[in-house]
Amino acid sequence: MTQMDGCSPQRLHQIDCKALTAPERVGGPGSPDAHEALMRYISLVEPAYQSLSALIGQTALVLLLSPGQPHDWLQTDNVTRNLAWAVLRDATAQLRDLSVPEAATHHHWILQQVTQSINEILTQLGDGPVQHNSEPTTSHQNLTRNLRNAHDMLQSVAIPSVGLTTFDFTQACCSCNFHKPVLADHALI
Amino acid sequence: MADYSIHVLEYARTLNYPKAGLVYGAFDEEPVTMPYCYVLLRGHGHVALVDVGYSHKGHGQHLAEKYNIVNWRSPRVVLAECGIRPEDVDTVFVTHAHFDHFGNVEDFPNATFYIQREEVERWHSTLSLPDRMRWMTASLDPASILNALELSMTGRMKLIEGALEDVIPGIDLHLARDSHTYGSMWVSVRNDGTEASKDVWILAGDLVNQFDNIERDGSLIDVETMYNPGAQTVGSFTNIILAIEEMMKLVDYDSRRIIPVHEGRLFDRFPSRTSKEGLQIAEVVLADTMSSIVD
Numbered sequence: 001m002t003q004m005d006g007c008s009p010q011r012l013h014q015i016d017c018k019a020l021t022a023p024e025r026v027g028g029p030g031s032p033d034a035h036e037a038l039m040r041y042i043s044l045v046e047p048a049y050q051s052l053s054a055l056i057g058q059t060a061l062v063l064l065l066s067p068g069q070p071h072d073w074l075q076t077d078n079v080t081r082n083l084a085w086a087v088l089r090d091a092t093a094q095l096r097d098l099s100v101p102e103a104a105t106h107h108h109w110i111l112q113q114v115t116q117s118i119n120e121i122l123t124q125l126g127d128g129p130v131q132h133n134s135e136p137t138t139s140h141q142n143l144t145r146n147l148r149n150a151h152d153m154l155q156s157v158a159i160p161s162v163g164l165t166t167f168d169f170t171q172a173c174c175s176c177n178f179h180k181p182v183l184a185d186h187a188l189i
Numbered sequence: 190m191a192d193y194s195i196h197v198l199e200y201a202r203t204l205n206y207p208k209a210g211l212v213y214g215a216f217d218e219e220p221v222t223m224p225y226c227y228v229l230l231r232g233h234g235h236v237a238l239v240d241v242g243y244s245h246k247g248h249g250q251h252l253a254e255k256y257n258i259v260n261w262r263s264p265r266v267v268l269a270e271c272g273i274r275p276e277d278v279d280t281v282f283v284t285h286a287h288f289d290h291f292g293n294v295e296d297f298p299n300a301t302f303y304i305q306r307e308e309v310e311r312w313h314s315t316l317s318l319p320d321r322m323r324w325m326t327a328s329l330d331p332a333s334i335l336n337a338l339e340l341s342m343t344g345r346m347k348l349i350e351g352a353l354e355d356v357i358p359g360i361d362l363h364l365a366r367d368s369h370t371y372g373s374m375w376v377s378v379r380n381d382g383t384e385a386s387k388d389v390w391i392l393a394g395d396l397v398n399q400f401d402n403i404e405r406d407g408s409l410i411d412v413e414t415m416y417n418p419g420a421q422t423v424g425s426f427t428n429i430i431l432a433i434e435e436m437m438k439l440v441d442y443d444s445r446r447i448i449p450v451h452e453g454r455l456f457d458r459f460p461s462r463t464s465k466e467g468l469q470i471a472e473v474v475l476a477d478t479m480s481s482i483v484d
Contacts, residue, residue, distance in 0.1 A: 047320065054316045057331030061313035064338045064346070065306075083317045144338055151335055160251035167288060167330040 037101040042162055045104075045111065048094040049154070051087050052114050053166040056151050058084060059121055063143055084122060091115055110157045117150040191380045192359050193232030195390055195473040196271060196482070197448060197455060200242045201225040201261035202468075211398040211451060212405070213420045221399075224469065225258070225289055226450040228392050229271055230378065232476045233358045236273060237280035238300070239376050239392040240450070243292030262466050264296045270464045271482055280357055284394025285370040286312060286337075287328040294336040302340055303356060305364050306348035308372025309337070315371075315423075325423050349374070358382065365432035367424030369395045375432065377439055380474060390474060391436045391447040395419065396429055398451040400458075403433060403444045414444075448473060460484070 092115045100108045121143055151166070158165045206223040208215040228239040245261050264275045275296045283291050283304040294302065312334070315325050340346035353362045359379040364372060375393050379386035397403055398419040407415035418429040433447075440446035449455065459471040462483040472483045 050320065050323070053331050054326070057329070057334045058313055058316040060331065060334040060338045061309060061316070064334065064341055065310060065313065065348075087317070141342055144335075144342055148335055148339065151332060155332070160255075165251065166332065 034101060034103060037099075038103050039162075041098065041101055041104045041108075042159065042164060044098055045095070045108070046164055048091040048111065048115075049164055051091040052111070052118065052150075052154055055084060055087055055091075055118050056147060056154065056166075059118065059125070060144075060147055062125065063140060063147070066140075088115065088118055088122065092119075107157045110153050114150050114153050117146060117153070121146055121150070190382075191232075191388070191474055191476050192382050193230050193378055193380055193474070194476040194479045195378065195380075195392075195448070196229045197226050197450060197459075197471040197473060198229055198267050198270070199224045199226045199456075199468040199470070200264070200267045201258050202453075203256055203258045205257065210420050212401045213418050213426065215401070222453045223451050224453055224455075225261075226455075227290075228448065228450065229268070229273065230360070231271075231273075231479065235280055235357045236277045237282065237357060237360070238278055238297075239282045240284055240290040240394065241281055241293040241297060243289045244296065260467055262468060264293060266466060267464075267468065270468075270470055282356075282360075282362065282374065282376050282392075284375060284392070284396075285373045286333055287370065287395070288330040288333060289328070290394065291333045291336075292330060294333070294340065301345050301347060302337070303347045303349055303362065303374075304337070305362075305372035305374045306350050307364065307366060308370060308374070309334075309348060311371030327421075327423075359386075363432075363435070365396055365428060365435075368428040368432050369419065369422050369424065371424060373424075373432075375436065377436075387441070389439045389446060391440060393436060393447050393449055395421075395451070396432050397436075397447055397449040399449055400444070400452055400454060402449065403437070403447060 095108065095111055095115060098108065124139070124143060155166050202222055202224045204222050205220040208218040208221050211221070211223065212218075225242060227242050230237040230239065242264065245263075268275060268278075276299055278297045278300045281297060281300045281302045283302055285291070286304065286308055291304075312326070312329060315322075316329075318325065337346050349362055349364075351364045356362055359382050361377045361379070363375050363377065365375060366372060373394055373396055375391060375396055378390045378392070379388070380390060381388040396419075402417055402419055404414045405417035407413055416430050416433050418426045418433075422429060436447050437444065445458070455461075456469040456471050459473050460481070460483050461469055461471045463469055470483055472481060475481060
Protein backbone atom coordinates (compact mmCIF):
# COMPACT_ATOMS: atom_id res chain seq x y z
CA MET A 1 0.00 0.00 0.00
CA THR A 2 1.44 3.36 -0.95
CA GLN A 3 1.52 6.34 1.31
CA MET A 4 -1.31 8.73 0.87
CA ASP A 5 -1.54 12.23 2.26
CA GLY A 6 1.44 11.67 4.51
CA CYS A 7 -0.16 8.78 6.40
CA SER A 8 1.84 5.60 6.86
CA PRO A 9 0.07 2.50 5.58
CA GLN A 10 -0.42 1.14 9.07
CA ARG A 11 -2.51 4.15 10.04
CA LEU A 12 -5.09 3.29 7.42
CA HIS A 13 -5.90 -0.10 8.83
CA GLN A 14 -8.99 -0.73 10.86
CA ILE A 15 -8.54 -1.85 14.44
CA ASP A 16 -9.40 -5.46 13.65
CA CYS A 17 -7.27 -5.74 10.48
CA LYS A 18 -4.84 -8.64 10.58
CA ALA A 19 -2.15 -6.51 8.96
CA LEU A 20 -1.71 -4.75 12.31
CA THR A 21 0.97 -6.54 14.30
CA ALA A 22 -0.57 -6.09 17.72
CA PRO A 23 0.72 -8.14 20.61
CA GLU A 24 -1.57 -10.99 21.50
CA ARG A 25 -3.92 -10.46 24.36
CA VAL A 26 -2.90 -12.70 27.24
CA GLY A 27 -5.04 -14.23 29.92
CA GLY A 28 -6.17 -12.49 33.09
CA PRO A 29 -3.60 -11.26 35.63
CA GLY A 30 -3.74 -14.46 37.67
CA SER A 31 -1.62 -13.88 40.76
CA PRO A 32 -2.33 -11.14 43.31
CA ASP A 33 0.98 -9.49 42.40
CA ALA A 34 0.09 -9.50 38.74
CA HIS A 35 -3.37 -8.15 39.55
CA GLU A 36 -1.84 -5.38 41.59
CA ALA A 37 0.56 -4.55 38.75
CA LEU A 38 -2.34 -4.42 36.36
CA MET A 39 -4.38 -2.12 38.60
CA ARG A 40 -1.35 0.12 38.97
CA TYR A 41 -0.97 0.25 35.21
CA ILE A 42 -4.64 1.13 34.74
CA SER A 43 -4.41 3.88 37.32
CA LEU A 44 -1.31 5.35 35.70
CA VAL A 45 -2.54 5.04 32.13
CA GLU A 46 -5.81 6.81 32.81
CA PRO A 47 -4.53 10.38 32.31
CA ALA A 48 -3.02 9.51 28.94
CA TYR A 49 -6.20 7.71 27.92
CA GLN A 50 -8.38 10.67 28.80
CA SER A 51 -6.01 13.07 27.05
CA LEU A 52 -6.19 11.05 23.85
CA SER A 53 -9.96 10.96 24.07
CA ALA A 54 -10.14 14.72 24.46
CA LEU A 55 -7.70 15.22 21.59
CA ILE A 56 -9.84 13.12 19.30
CA GLY A 57 -12.86 15.21 20.17
CA GLN A 58 -10.92 18.42 19.70
CA THR A 59 -9.49 17.38 16.38
CA ALA A 60 -12.90 16.27 15.15
CA LEU A 61 -14.25 19.68 16.07
CA VAL A 62 -11.49 21.39 14.11
CA LEU A 63 -12.32 19.35 11.04
CA LEU A 64 -16.04 19.93 11.53
CA LEU A 65 -15.64 23.68 11.80
CA SER A 66 -12.96 24.15 9.16
CA PRO A 67 -14.91 24.07 5.87
CA GLY A 68 -15.54 27.65 4.96
CA GLN A 69 -13.38 29.05 7.73
CA PRO A 70 -10.82 31.56 6.53
CA HIS A 71 -7.97 30.30 8.66
CA ASP A 72 -6.21 27.21 9.89
CA TRP A 73 -6.58 27.11 13.65
CA LEU A 74 -3.36 25.30 14.13
CA GLN A 75 -1.40 28.03 12.41
CA THR A 76 -3.17 31.12 13.62
CA ASP A 77 -4.36 30.08 17.07
CA ASN A 78 -1.03 29.42 18.72
CA VAL A 79 -2.45 28.79 22.15
CA THR A 80 -4.79 26.06 21.01
CA ARG A 81 -2.23 24.56 18.68
CA ASN A 82 0.45 24.48 21.30
CA LEU A 83 -1.92 23.03 23.86
CA ALA A 84 -2.90 20.19 21.56
CA TRP A 85 0.72 19.32 20.84
CA ALA A 86 1.60 19.63 24.52
CA VAL A 87 -1.20 17.28 25.49
CA LEU A 88 -0.10 14.79 22.87
CA ARG A 89 3.54 14.99 23.95
CA ASP A 90 2.56 14.44 27.58
CA ALA A 91 0.40 11.47 26.68
CA THR A 92 3.17 10.00 24.55
CA ALA A 93 5.71 10.44 27.32
CA GLN A 94 3.37 8.97 29.93
CA LEU A 95 2.87 5.88 27.81
CA ARG A 96 6.57 5.57 27.09
CA ASP A 97 7.49 5.77 30.76
CA LEU A 98 4.87 3.32 32.02
CA SER A 99 5.80 -0.01 33.48
CA VAL A 100 3.65 -2.39 31.47
CA PRO A 101 2.73 -5.76 32.96
CA GLU A 102 2.35 -8.67 30.59
CA ALA A 103 -1.43 -8.59 30.88
CA ALA A 104 -1.43 -5.03 29.54
CA THR A 105 0.96 -5.31 26.59
CA HIS A 106 -1.82 -5.38 24.01
CA HIS A 107 -3.61 -2.49 25.71
CA HIS A 108 -0.45 -0.41 25.84
CA TRP A 109 0.46 -1.14 22.24
CA ILE A 110 -2.97 0.03 21.05
CA LEU A 111 -2.62 3.27 22.96
CA GLN A 112 0.74 3.90 21.37
CA GLN A 113 -0.83 3.38 17.95
CA VAL A 114 -3.48 5.93 18.85
CA THR A 115 -0.85 8.51 19.81
CA GLN A 116 0.98 7.94 16.54
CA SER A 117 -2.26 8.30 14.58
CA ILE A 118 -3.15 11.55 16.29
CA ASN A 119 0.42 12.75 15.79
CA GLU A 120 0.10 12.22 12.06
CA ILE A 121 -3.31 13.85 11.90
CA LEU A 122 -2.16 16.92 13.81
CA THR A 123 0.95 17.08 11.66
CA GLN A 124 -1.17 17.12 8.53
CA LEU A 125 -3.43 19.80 9.95
CA GLY A 126 -0.36 21.85 10.74
CA ASP A 127 1.23 21.46 7.32
CA GLY A 128 -1.06 24.03 5.80
CA PRO A 129 -4.59 25.25 5.85
CA VAL A 130 -7.30 22.65 5.52
CA GLN A 131 -9.15 23.31 2.31
CA HIS A 132 -11.61 26.12 2.82
CA ASN A 133 -14.14 25.34 0.17
CA SER A 134 -17.71 24.62 1.11
CA GLU A 135 -17.30 20.99 0.10
CA PRO A 136 -15.04 18.63 2.06
CA THR A 137 -11.94 17.54 0.17
CA THR A 138 -10.23 14.20 -0.16
CA SER A 139 -7.73 15.37 2.43
CA HIS A 140 -10.58 16.20 4.79
CA GLN A 141 -12.18 12.84 4.23
CA ASN A 142 -8.94 10.95 4.80
CA LEU A 143 -8.30 12.82 8.01
CA THR A 144 -11.83 12.06 9.17
CA ARG A 145 -11.43 8.39 8.42
CA ASN A 146 -8.10 8.23 10.23
CA LEU A 147 -9.58 10.02 13.21
CA ARG A 148 -12.43 7.54 13.33
CA ASN A 149 -9.89 4.69 13.25
CA ALA A 150 -7.99 6.28 16.12
CA HIS A 151 -11.20 6.64 18.12
CA ASP A 152 -12.20 3.05 17.44
CA MET A 153 -8.79 1.89 18.60
CA LEU A 154 -9.12 3.89 21.78
CA GLN A 155 -12.60 2.61 22.41
CA SER A 156 -11.48 -0.98 21.77
CA VAL A 157 -9.29 -0.78 24.86
CA ALA A 158 -11.81 0.98 27.07
CA ILE A 159 -12.29 -0.70 30.44
CA PRO A 160 -15.67 0.59 31.63
CA SER A 161 -15.50 -1.53 34.75
CA VAL A 162 -12.77 0.74 36.13
CA GLY A 163 -13.97 3.95 34.51
CA LEU A 164 -11.49 3.89 31.64
CA THR A 165 -13.76 5.11 28.88
CA THR A 166 -13.62 7.65 26.09
CA PHE A 167 -16.60 9.27 27.69
CA ASP A 168 -16.37 10.51 31.27
CA PHE A 169 -19.40 9.01 32.96
CA THR A 170 -18.55 10.24 36.41
CA GLN A 171 -19.96 13.69 35.71
CA ALA A 172 -22.67 12.73 33.26
CA CYS A 173 -26.11 14.12 33.77
CA CYS A 174 -27.33 10.77 35.11
CA SER A 175 -24.28 10.23 37.34
CA CYS A 176 -26.22 10.63 40.55
CA ASN A 177 -26.96 6.92 40.31
CA PHE A 178 -23.35 6.06 39.49
CA HIS A 179 -21.99 2.83 40.89
CA LYS A 180 -18.25 2.80 41.58
CA PRO A 181 -16.64 0.45 39.06
CA VAL A 182 -14.39 -2.48 39.99
CA LEU A 183 -12.04 -4.60 37.91
CA ALA A 184 -13.19 -8.19 37.73
CA ASP A 185 -10.61 -10.77 38.77
CA HIS A 186 -10.49 -12.26 35.33
CA ALA A 187 -10.65 -9.05 33.34
CA LEU A 188 -8.92 -9.36 30.00
CA ILE A 189 -7.57 -6.12 28.70
CA MET B 190 -56.12 23.67 12.37
CA ALA B 191 -52.87 21.93 13.37
CA ASP B 192 -50.08 21.49 10.87
CA TYR B 193 -47.94 19.08 12.89
CA SER B 194 -48.47 16.09 15.11
CA ILE B 195 -46.18 16.15 18.10
CA HIS B 196 -45.39 12.99 20.04
CA VAL B 197 -42.96 12.51 22.90
CA LEU B 198 -41.39 9.06 22.74
CA GLU B 199 -39.72 7.51 25.75
CA TYR B 200 -36.76 5.28 24.79
CA ALA B 201 -35.31 4.48 28.21
CA ARG B 202 -35.62 5.59 31.82
CA THR B 203 -33.65 5.71 35.00
CA LEU B 204 -35.17 4.93 38.35
CA ASN B 205 -34.82 6.74 41.68
CA TYR B 206 -33.14 9.76 40.18
CA PRO B 207 -32.48 12.56 42.68
CA LYS B 208 -34.93 15.37 42.04
CA ALA B 209 -32.21 17.91 42.85
CA GLY B 210 -30.44 16.84 39.67
CA LEU B 211 -33.36 18.18 37.65
CA VAL B 212 -34.64 21.00 39.82
CA TYR B 213 -32.04 23.11 41.58
CA GLY B 214 -32.54 23.06 45.33
CA ALA B 215 -34.93 20.12 45.49
CA PHE B 216 -32.69 18.29 47.93
CA ASP B 217 -35.39 17.02 50.26
CA GLU B 218 -37.81 15.80 47.64
CA GLU B 219 -38.50 12.24 46.67
CA PRO B 220 -36.42 10.70 43.86
CA VAL B 221 -38.15 10.50 40.53
CA THR B 222 -38.25 8.16 37.60
CA MET B 223 -36.53 10.09 34.84
CA PRO B 224 -37.52 9.21 31.29
CA TYR B 225 -35.23 9.68 28.31
CA CYS B 226 -37.22 10.83 25.31
CA TYR B 227 -37.06 12.35 21.89
CA VAL B 228 -39.84 14.25 20.16
CA LEU B 229 -41.40 13.28 16.84
CA LEU B 230 -42.83 15.98 14.59
CA ARG B 231 -44.84 15.09 11.50
CA GLY B 232 -46.39 17.48 9.08
CA HIS B 233 -45.87 19.44 5.87
CA GLY B 234 -44.43 16.25 4.34
CA HIS B 235 -41.67 16.05 6.93
CA VAL B 236 -40.76 13.53 9.60
CA ALA B 237 -38.54 15.28 12.10
CA LEU B 238 -37.06 14.50 15.48
CA VAL B 239 -35.94 16.77 18.23
CA ASP B 240 -32.85 14.93 19.46
CA VAL B 241 -32.00 11.29 18.83
CA GLY B 242 -31.18 9.77 22.19
CA TYR B 243 -28.17 7.55 22.75
CA SER B 244 -27.22 4.11 21.50
CA HIS B 245 -26.52 0.96 23.44
CA LYS B 246 -23.57 0.26 21.21
CA GLY B 247 -20.20 1.26 22.65
CA HIS B 248 -20.77 2.76 26.06
CA GLY B 249 -24.48 2.35 26.14
CA GLN B 250 -24.55 -1.00 27.86
CA HIS B 251 -22.17 0.31 30.50
CA LEU B 252 -24.51 3.21 31.10
CA ALA B 253 -27.36 0.83 31.68
CA GLU B 254 -25.41 -1.16 34.22
CA LYS B 255 -23.89 1.71 36.11
CA TYR B 256 -26.69 4.26 36.13
CA ASN B 257 -29.77 2.13 36.53
CA ILE B 258 -30.98 3.05 33.06
CA VAL B 259 -33.53 0.48 32.14
CA ASN B 260 -35.61 -0.58 29.22
CA TRP B 261 -33.59 1.07 26.47
CA ARG B 262 -35.02 0.41 23.04
CA SER B 263 -33.64 1.28 19.65
CA PRO B 264 -35.15 4.00 17.46
CA ARG B 265 -36.46 1.30 15.14
CA VAL B 266 -38.51 -0.19 17.93
CA VAL B 267 -39.59 3.12 19.44
CA LEU B 268 -40.58 4.77 16.17
CA ALA B 269 -42.47 1.66 15.04
CA GLU B 270 -45.10 2.54 17.62
CA CYS B 271 -45.88 5.55 15.44
CA GLY B 272 -45.66 3.63 12.18
CA ILE B 273 -42.33 5.29 11.38
CA ARG B 274 -38.94 3.81 10.48
CA PRO B 275 -35.64 5.56 11.26
CA GLU B 276 -35.07 5.81 7.50
CA ASP B 277 -38.21 7.94 7.23
CA VAL B 278 -36.74 10.72 9.37
CA ASP B 279 -35.59 13.54 7.13
CA THR B 280 -34.75 16.19 9.73
CA VAL B 281 -33.20 16.16 13.18
CA PHE B 282 -32.89 19.16 15.47
CA VAL B 283 -30.14 18.59 18.02
CA THR B 284 -30.81 20.75 21.04
CA HIS B 285 -27.35 20.19 22.49
CA ALA B 286 -24.39 17.84 22.24
CA HIS B 287 -24.91 15.78 25.38
CA PHE B 288 -24.69 12.06 24.79
CA ASP B 289 -28.35 11.31 25.57
CA HIS B 290 -29.50 13.80 22.91
CA PHE B 291 -26.89 13.40 20.20
CA GLY B 292 -25.66 9.84 20.57
CA ASN B 293 -27.74 7.89 18.09
CA VAL B 294 -26.84 9.70 14.89
CA GLU B 295 -25.93 6.67 12.80
CA ASP B 296 -29.43 5.23 13.05
CA PHE B 297 -30.86 7.95 10.81
CA PRO B 298 -29.27 7.59 7.38
CA ASN B 299 -31.55 9.99 5.55
CA ALA B 300 -31.76 12.85 7.99
CA THR B 301 -30.20 16.29 7.87
CA PHE B 302 -29.05 17.38 11.33
CA TYR B 303 -29.19 20.91 12.70
CA ILE B 304 -27.14 22.09 15.68
CA GLN B 305 -25.93 25.48 16.81
CA ARG B 306 -22.43 26.31 15.59
CA GLU B 307 -21.70 27.91 18.94
CA GLU B 308 -22.45 24.63 20.69
CA VAL B 309 -19.79 22.92 18.64
CA GLU B 310 -17.22 25.72 18.68
CA ARG B 311 -17.26 26.20 22.41
CA TRP B 312 -16.81 22.50 23.13
CA HIS B 313 -13.63 22.72 21.07
CA SER B 314 -12.00 25.17 23.45
CA THR B 315 -13.35 23.41 26.52
CA LEU B 316 -11.83 20.09 25.49
CA SER B 317 -8.42 21.70 25.46
CA LEU B 318 -8.63 22.71 29.13
CA PRO B 319 -6.62 20.87 31.82
CA ASP B 320 -8.02 17.75 33.47
CA ARG B 321 -8.85 19.60 36.66
CA MET B 322 -11.57 21.37 34.64
CA ARG B 323 -12.97 18.18 33.19
CA TRP B 324 -16.30 18.76 34.89
CA MET B 325 -17.08 21.12 32.04
CA THR B 326 -16.99 18.35 29.47
CA ALA B 327 -19.38 16.14 31.42
CA SER B 328 -21.88 14.30 29.24
CA LEU B 329 -19.95 15.11 26.07
CA ASP B 330 -18.93 12.01 24.13
CA PRO B 331 -16.12 12.48 21.56
CA ALA B 332 -17.87 9.85 19.46
CA SER B 333 -20.81 12.25 19.04
CA ILE B 334 -18.43 14.82 17.60
CA LEU B 335 -16.98 12.27 15.25
CA ASN B 336 -20.49 11.37 14.18
CA ALA B 337 -21.18 15.03 13.46
CA LEU B 338 -17.95 15.30 11.48
CA GLU B 339 -18.84 12.29 9.37
CA LEU B 340 -22.29 13.74 8.75
CA SER B 341 -20.69 16.94 7.56
CA MET B 342 -18.68 14.99 5.01
CA THR B 343 -21.95 14.18 3.25
CA GLY B 344 -23.53 17.59 3.75
CA ARG B 345 -25.96 16.31 6.37
CA MET B 346 -24.73 18.43 9.26
CA LYS B 347 -25.92 22.05 9.29
CA LEU B 348 -24.35 24.41 11.77
CA ILE B 349 -26.87 27.10 12.66
CA GLU B 350 -25.89 30.57 13.79
CA GLY B 351 -28.47 31.85 16.24
CA ALA B 352 -32.17 32.05 15.45
CA LEU B 353 -33.59 30.59 12.29
CA GLU B 354 -37.19 30.69 11.11
CA ASP B 355 -39.00 28.15 8.99
CA VAL B 356 -36.23 25.57 8.90
CA ILE B 357 -39.12 23.47 7.79
CA PRO B 358 -42.45 25.28 7.49
CA GLY B 359 -43.62 26.69 10.81
CA ILE B 360 -40.62 25.42 12.78
CA ASP B 361 -38.14 27.88 14.20
CA LEU B 362 -34.86 27.38 16.02
CA HIS B 363 -33.61 29.50 18.91
CA LEU B 364 -30.26 29.81 20.63
CA ALA B 365 -29.91 29.94 24.41
CA ARG B 366 -26.26 30.85 24.71
CA ASP B 367 -24.33 29.82 27.84
CA SER B 368 -27.24 28.07 29.45
CA HIS B 369 -27.51 24.32 30.00
CA THR B 370 -24.66 24.08 27.51
CA TYR B 371 -22.69 26.66 25.55
CA GLY B 372 -25.02 26.67 22.56
CA SER B 373 -28.25 25.02 23.65
CA MET B 374 -31.02 25.23 21.13
CA TRP B 375 -34.79 25.09 21.58
CA VAL B 376 -37.41 24.51 18.95
CA SER B 377 -40.74 26.25 18.47
CA VAL B 378 -43.58 24.93 16.35
CA ARG B 379 -46.06 27.48 14.99
CA ASN B 380 -48.76 24.93 14.52
CA ASP B 381 -51.25 27.19 12.77
CA GLY B 382 -48.61 28.20 10.25
CA THR B 383 -49.02 31.91 10.90
CA GLU B 384 -46.25 34.34 11.62
CA ALA B 385 -47.77 35.69 14.84
CA SER B 386 -48.98 32.28 15.87
CA LYS B 387 -51.41 31.69 18.72
CA ASP B 388 -50.75 27.97 18.59
CA VAL B 389 -47.09 27.57 19.51
CA TRP B 390 -45.47 24.52 21.09
CA ILE B 391 -41.97 24.55 22.49
CA LEU B 392 -39.57 21.62 22.53
CA ALA B 393 -37.19 22.78 25.22
CA GLY B 394 -34.38 20.23 25.16
CA ASP B 395 -32.77 20.25 28.62
CA LEU B 396 -33.45 23.92 29.21
CA VAL B 397 -36.58 22.64 30.88
CA ASN B 398 -36.22 19.20 32.46
CA GLN B 399 -39.38 19.08 34.50
CA PHE B 400 -42.57 21.02 35.05
CA ASP B 401 -41.06 22.37 38.26
CA ASN B 402 -38.52 24.31 36.21
CA ILE B 403 -41.42 26.49 35.01
CA GLU B 404 -44.16 25.92 37.57
CA ARG B 405 -42.29 25.79 40.84
CA ASP B 406 -44.33 26.75 43.89
CA GLY B 407 -43.68 30.42 44.50
CA SER B 408 -45.62 30.89 47.72
CA LEU B 409 -42.44 31.72 49.57
CA ILE B 410 -42.26 34.95 47.61
CA ASP B 411 -46.00 35.41 47.23
CA VAL B 412 -46.29 34.39 43.63
CA GLU B 413 -48.27 31.45 42.37
CA THR B 414 -45.44 29.88 40.43
CA MET B 415 -41.87 30.76 39.60
CA TYR B 416 -39.08 29.53 37.39
CA ASN B 417 -36.49 27.22 38.94
CA PRO B 418 -33.65 26.01 36.70
CA GLY B 419 -32.28 22.50 36.48
CA ALA B 420 -29.06 21.74 38.33
CA GLN B 421 -26.67 20.84 35.57
CA THR B 422 -25.31 23.74 33.59
CA VAL B 423 -22.00 24.78 32.11
CA GLY B 424 -23.43 28.21 31.38
CA SER B 425 -25.46 30.25 33.78
CA PHE B 426 -28.71 29.75 35.60
CA THR B 427 -29.60 33.31 34.68
CA ASN B 428 -29.49 32.46 31.00
CA ILE B 429 -31.68 29.41 31.58
CA ILE B 430 -34.24 31.59 33.34
CA LEU B 431 -34.11 34.14 30.53
CA ALA B 432 -34.56 31.40 27.93
CA ILE B 433 -37.59 30.10 29.81
CA GLU B 434 -39.07 33.59 29.81
CA GLU B 435 -38.51 33.83 26.06
CA MET B 436 -40.32 30.53 25.59
CA MET B 437 -43.19 31.57 27.83
CA LYS B 438 -43.69 34.79 25.90
CA LEU B 439 -44.09 32.81 22.71
CA VAL B 440 -46.78 30.61 24.26
CA ASP B 441 -48.53 33.54 25.94
CA TYR B 442 -47.48 32.18 29.34
CA ASP B 443 -49.31 28.90 28.90
CA SER B 444 -46.66 26.65 30.49
CA ARG B 445 -48.47 23.55 29.31
CA ARG B 446 -47.15 24.30 25.83
CA ILE B 447 -43.52 23.89 26.87
CA ILE B 448 -42.52 20.26 26.58
CA PRO B 449 -39.76 18.82 28.81
CA VAL B 450 -38.37 15.39 27.88
CA HIS B 451 -37.15 14.24 31.28
CA GLU B 452 -40.54 14.62 32.97
CA GLY B 453 -42.45 11.47 33.85
CA ARG B 454 -45.65 13.42 34.58
CA LEU B 455 -45.77 14.47 30.93
CA PHE B 456 -47.55 11.19 30.26
CA ASP B 457 -50.27 12.12 32.76
CA ARG B 458 -50.70 15.58 31.34
CA PHE B 459 -51.22 14.53 27.72
CA PRO B 460 -53.09 11.59 26.20
CA SER B 461 -50.64 8.71 26.44
CA ARG B 462 -50.23 5.00 26.31
CA THR B 463 -47.63 2.44 27.22
CA SER B 464 -46.12 0.43 24.38
CA LYS B 465 -45.71 -3.31 24.45
CA GLU B 466 -42.06 -2.61 25.30
CA GLY B 467 -43.18 -0.82 28.45
CA LEU B 468 -42.23 2.63 27.18
CA GLN B 469 -44.54 5.61 27.18
CA ILE B 470 -45.82 7.68 24.30
CA ALA B 471 -47.44 11.06 24.78
CA GLU B 472 -49.60 12.64 22.12
CA VAL B 473 -49.13 16.35 22.61
CA VAL B 474 -51.08 17.44 19.57
CA LEU B 475 -52.49 15.76 16.53
CA ALA B 476 -52.33 17.21 13.04
CA ASP B 477 -55.63 17.53 11.26
CA THR B 478 -54.66 14.84 8.80
CA MET B 479 -53.54 12.20 11.29
CA SER B 480 -55.21 9.67 13.55
CA SER B 481 -54.38 9.15 17.19
CA ILE B 482 -51.77 6.57 18.06
CA VAL B 483 -52.60 6.47 21.74
CA ASP B 484 -56.34 5.83 21.71
